[in-house]
Amino acid sequence: MVLPVLRSLGVLTSSFLLGCVSLGATSLDVGSASAQSTLPKQSTLFGKTQSSSGASLSVAVGGPTSVPYGWVDFCHRRPKECKVPALPATNVKLTAQNLRTLKRINQQANRSIKPVSNFDHWGTMMDHWDYPVDGKGDCKIYALYKRKLLMEAGFPRQALLMTVVHDLDNEGHTILTVKTDKGDLVLDNLVDEIRPWNATGYYFVKRQSQQNPNIWVSINRRGGTPKTLTNIAKLVD
DSSP: OOHHHHHHTTOOGGGOOSSOOOOOEEOOOSSOTTOOOOOOOOOTTEESSOOHHHHTTSOOOOSEEOEEHHHHHHHHHOHHHHOOOOOOOOEEOOOHHHHHHHHHHHHHHHHHSEEOOHHHHHSOSSOOOOOOTTSEEOHHHHHHHHHHHHHHTTOOGGGEEEEEEEOTTSOEEEEEEEEETTEEEEEOSSOSSOEETTEEEEEEEEEEOSSOTTOEEEEEEEEESOOSOOOGGGGOO
8 A cells, every 4th residue: 555645635644554454255155035024113214215315325346156154154253243134135324413413423433443453463374353352453453343332322233244455556545335325325444434435436346235244245446536525415315
């Protein structure tokens, strides 16, 4: 990665990490892709469909693809996190309250975790995904922690998707995609501001399925031009 480029875009160089995620593939056998389940009662803060304006800001996904090794390993170590039923796709309604929660949790995670490379942290080149049990971690730890905090805040699991990308220097990187009625938003440990997916400049490789976190779908699309000042608030109802 090139530090001057990151600084010019307002990137948090304190969270700058090399080789953040392995793009290697593997398989996973936890939960059933065809499992049927009734969507639990959700708060009125959340909706199930996207508006027409949101559709234009949502990345198109392809079919099922390989599951990252790190997620498989995470599921083996924390089976309760992954042995979950399939649920209907659900998006977050982008209200002012929900946006405040997203910003608070994004900044909380970015500021509470000490950045450290996968190898320096775990002593292995194999991808290790986990929560910040010791207050340290790389991009996967940030993204998983944000996902956990948002679910605890009442956000639906189906709208919080671990996502693998190539960053601005073509390095592997992991972020959290939040599906909203106004499009796909990105929570990133390299940038404090929450941005639409197509304002990142990242190349999106794959992410979790909304229905089943153990199924991953391909994307293979460039996320527009990198911007740090996107004024997400203008999207709020």
